[in-house]
Amino acid sequence: MKRLKKKPNLLTCNTLINGLVKFPSLHSIRLGKQVFHDSIRLGVIPQTSTFNILILGCCLEGKFNEAVSFIEKMKDFGCFPDNVTYNTILGHLCKKGRLNEARDLLQDMREKGVTPNRNTFNILVSGYCRTGRLNEASKVIELMVKNDVLPDVWTYNMFIDGLCDGGRIDDAIKLRDEMENSKVLPDVVTYNTLINGCFAVGSSDRGFRLVEEMKEKGVVPNAVTHNILVKWYCKEGRMDEASERVRMIEESGVSPDKVTYNTLINGYCKAGNFSEAFRMMDLMGRKGFKLDTITLNTLLHALCEERKLNKASELLTSAYKRGYLLDEVSYGTLIMGYFKDGNADKALNLWNEMKEKEIIPSIITYNTAIAGLCQLAKTEQAVEKFNELLESGLVPEETTYNTIIHGFCREGKVEKAFEFHNKMVENSFKPDVITCNILLCGLCSEGMLEKALNLFNTWISKGKAVDGVTYNTMIATLCKEGRFEAAFNLVSEMKDNNLGPDQYTYNAILGALTSAGRMNDAEEFLSKIVEVGNFQGQSLQLAEKNVQSSESPKEFDPDSNACSKEIIELCNSRRYKDAMRIFEESNQKGVALSKSAYIVLMEGLIKRRKSISKAIK
DNA sequence: TTAGGGTTAG
Incomplete structure (x- = not known):
């Protein structure tokens, strides 16, 4: 034309x-x-x-x-x-x-x-709910009503999501009842939000019950409902059940979607099963779903976890050339990878590259960079990032403040930590139990036990929540100072409050007794806890967690080594089709490949997309 | 053909 x-x-x-x-x-x-x-x-x-x-x-x-x-x-x-x-x-x-x-x-x-119409109000409600500012969201709803616009199912759903995000699942369910009373019927989104909320706080029983309840009420579960369940199985590491669930989805006539596959790919990567992750990526492509930014980000994440940062960086660059949309998560993932690897320069270079591409970091990406800088004892630089965050119009979170306070404490700059804490309060943020624990830990490690005790007592007298970590911090320091009586008083206090003691408490006491040369007391203490049975249970749990078989024994099989090597070489020279042929042959023979071979195959699937310059022509 | 909620990645 x-x-x-x-x-x-x-x-x-x-x-x-x-x-x-x-x-x-x-x-x-x-x-x-x-x-x-x-x-x-x-x-x-x-x-x-x-x-x-x-x-x-x-x-x-x-x-x-x-x-x-x-x-x-x-x-x-x-x-x-x-x-x-x-x-x-x-x-x-x-x-x-x-x-x-x-x-x-x-x-x-x-x-x-x-x-402003109903959509406008709903957008604002969702904005406030998303950032956890539920009071402000309620005010918008009041304003809506004043303007004769009644809240609809969208308004309720967004508020329910806000409650779930804050872990207030009971309130969320109450609101669901309230909407029913107002003749606004909960829909599949309402149920999905609640189910997801239940799983997020660990009440999986309630989650499953809600799935049954929605069916009874005639609300038909959709792909999202199934995906929430698949995500839960993946998070629990129950990958067999996750894939069984996908089979059930297909049987029930609902097609798995992009999210289903991306969830499974992520689950398999996290479980260290790269062969299944690759199989899913391949299947996703065969079913006609494009590998997208999320798939790319999942692979980037897996590469960073494996500490293969050069590969991750190379994948980011080549994916960009091939027309994949890179987003702030792609950059955030790699930035975090570099920080974890101790390479602040590369992380910050990537930050600049992201900005040059006009990709705007969200609060989460800012948190990532701030945490990375703090961990590398560059808290002052982290504060600069914090100021940049404010200038960009974003609102920080409690986590953001806590991270910086923690950074200062770790560097031994307790005074600065308290200054930042004051800033947090001035900006109407409420210091939480984590803030308290960080400050206590900072004071204790700088030898300011009396100040720590003061803070601890003030905090409790204000009726603010403490947890096992709070008690353990104080108990450990008191023990180190040889004030065992005071420590034991706190142990019984924490017991009264159902906050412990746990293996950290025991280790603190045992460690301090041993280093004070009180071997007899230590032994006596140890036999007491073994008698009660607590310690055994805890240590057993620890032992189970440590059992991990990252590399399967089949990898040492000579066939596997040869095939893996060949696949890696073929992929490196971009002969993906030949690599796939070897993969299929080894698959038929039942030969398992090395982790690296599966990773290069996955990269191959991403890179096989035509480059963007060709696509435009 | 244009706007709002739930699932995936940091």
């Missing part, structure tokens, strides 16, 4: 831009904008909907300033922003946790005379 200088109609033009914008590939959004400019040149008169699609594209790329600038540009074409325009930007800002910017935009929306 462009070549023939034919004017497309508006529908053709909008459809094409919409397709490009929504097709998740590296250059598709840029192409969408190009189609827009070409169409204008060919004489098409755009409408608000055209701009709304372009604005969606900007939002998907995280380019919010450009999205907002389109609102002004619209006027030149006689178009005016509507609810869709504002809701699109508001929704994506909220999704990214940029609530301050969302609030400003809402103001602008009102000034331009566009009335």
Whole structure:
């Protein structure tokens, strides 16, 4: 059309831009904008909907300033922003946790005379719930009601999700009952949210009961419901049951989707079963699902866990060239990998590379970088990142503050830790039990036991929650100082509060008695705990955890070695088809390959996609 | 053809 200088109609033009914008590939959004400019040149008169699609594209790329600038540009074409325009930007800002910017935009929306509708309110509710600010979410709901807009199933579902995220599963279920009373019927999303929430807090029984309950009430489980169950089995390391569940999904007539496969791939990688992970990736492709950013990120994660950072970095670069969308998770994964490897320079270089690509880090990625810097005793640099976070419009979390406080404590800068703690309070964040434990640990390791005891007593007298770690920290330090009586008082106090004692408590006491040369007391203490049976149970648990067979014995089989080597060499010279042939042959022979061989095969599956320059032509 | 909730990766 462009070549023939034919004017497309508006529908053709909008459809094409919409397709490009929504097709998740590296250059598709840029192409969408190009189609827009070409169409204008060919004489098409755009409408608000055209701009709304372009604005969606900007939002998907995280380019919010450009999205907002389109609102002004619209006027030149006689178009005016509507609810869709504002809701699109508001929704994506909220999704990214940029609530301050969302609030400003809402103001602008009102000034331009566009009335917020139910979607607008729901978007705000979801934004606040997502960031755990449930009080503010309730205020939005009150405002909704005042504006004669009644909360609907979406509003309830988002609030239920917020409650579940905060571990308040009982409140979430109460709200479900409340919505039923208000004649808003819970739907499959309500149940999925609750089921997921139950599994997240470890109440799997309740989760399974809810699955039965939804069926009884005539709410049909969908792929998401099944995926939540599959995820749970994977998390528990029960991979056989996970794959059995997938078989059941297929039998029940629901098709496993991309998420199902990505969940399984992740599960197998975490279980160290790279052969099944590879098989799933291959199957995913065969079933017509494209390997996407998530699949890529899962593999990146696995490579980082295996400490194969060069490979991970090379995969990131080649995937980019092949048109995969890299996101902040891709970068965050590798950044964390480098930090764990002690390589702050490479981690920070990647951070800059991410920024250059205009990929905007979320609070989680900031937390990753901040934690990485703190672990490498670069807490001052972590504070700089923290300030950068604030400037970017993101809201920090308790974790963010705790990480930095911990960093200062680890460096022995307890005073600075307390300064940052004060900053946390000034900014209306509530120090939690973790903050308390970090500060206590900081004081104790700097020999300020009296100050630690003061803090401990004040904390308890304020009625704030403590846990086993709090007690163990104090008990260990008291023992080290030889104040065994005070330590034992705390042991019985922690027993009264059902917080222990556990193996850490026993180890602290035994260790201190031994190093004080009180061998008889130590032995007596040991026999006492063995009598009670606690210690045995604990140590048995530890022993079980330590049993891991990472490499299967079959790997030492000469056939396996030869095949693995050949596959790696073929993949390195990009002869993936030949590598697959060897893989299939060895599979038939029942020869297991080495972990590395499976990893290169997985990389091969990712890299086999045509490179983006070829795809555009 | 355009906006909001639940599942996957850091």
